[in-house]
Amino acid sequence: MKNIFKIATISALVMLSANTMAEDANQDFTWTGTVPAAGAGTGIKIISAGSGAAFDAGEFTLTKVSDDTGSAGMFAITSANTLSFDVVRDDASEEHVDYYYTLTNFLAVSSHNPSNFFNANNRSSLTANGIPLQKDIKTTTAATTLTNLTLTQKGVSSQYAYGTEFTFRATLLITDQAI
Numbered sequence: 303m304k305n306i307f308k309i310a311t312i313s314a315l316v317m318l319s320a321n322t323m324a325e326d327a328n329q330d331f332t333w334t335g336t337v338p339a340a341g342a343g344t345g346i347k348i349i350s351a352g353s354g355a356a357f358d359a360g361e362f363t364l365t366k367v368s369d370d371t372g373s374a375g376m377f378a379i380t381s382a383n384t385l386s387f388d389v390v391r392d393d394a395s396e397e398h399v400d401y402y403y404t405l406t407n408f409l410a411v412s413s414h415n416p417s418n419f420f421n422a423n424n425r426s427s428l429t430a431n432g433i434p435l436q437k438d439i440k441t442t443t444a445a446t447t448l449t450n451l452t453l454t455q456k457g458v459s460s461q462y463a464y465g466t467e468f469t470f471r472a473t474l475l476i477t478d479q480a481i
Contacts, residue, residue: 352386
């Protein structure tokens with residue numbers, strides 16, 4: 303009986319010591335959200351147009367052009383969703399209105415350094431209806447015309463670190479021409 307008690311005690315100590323040698327693990331949990339934009343203006347609203355992606359949630363595809371370093375390659379944007387929108391009266395009629403849009407910001411950020419937004423013009427171009435957008439230049443749009451935004455590669459390729467997620471963010475100021 304004495305030996306059984308010794309074996310049971312030794313077994314219990316071995317099991318406890320295994321738990322004290324277990325390694326700890328750390329994990330960051332991250333939430334990302336967007337503060338809704340202020341109203342587009344008195345009496346107008348921006349609506350998604352077209353059957354593709356929502357007008358504020360496009361995706362793009364990168365294709366490798368060549369190796370650059372062991373941790374990065376040269377990539378080109380080979381396809382990107384066209385984001386289409388229109389501006390209508392914010393009432394039951396939803397009548398289309400003439401409007402202006404102005405690019406106020408065009409930034410990019412990588413998952414490698416998520417707190418460091420940088421000028422996206424270094425890597426890519428943003429076009430509206432096929433015409434390159436320039437910061438702080440007002441563009442007139444007729445009520446019968448949709449605005450189609452497209453992200454394209456600037457130059458032949460840009461360096462991207464392997465496995466890194468990139469986000470491009472364009473901010474447009476949209477105003478009713480009647481105001």
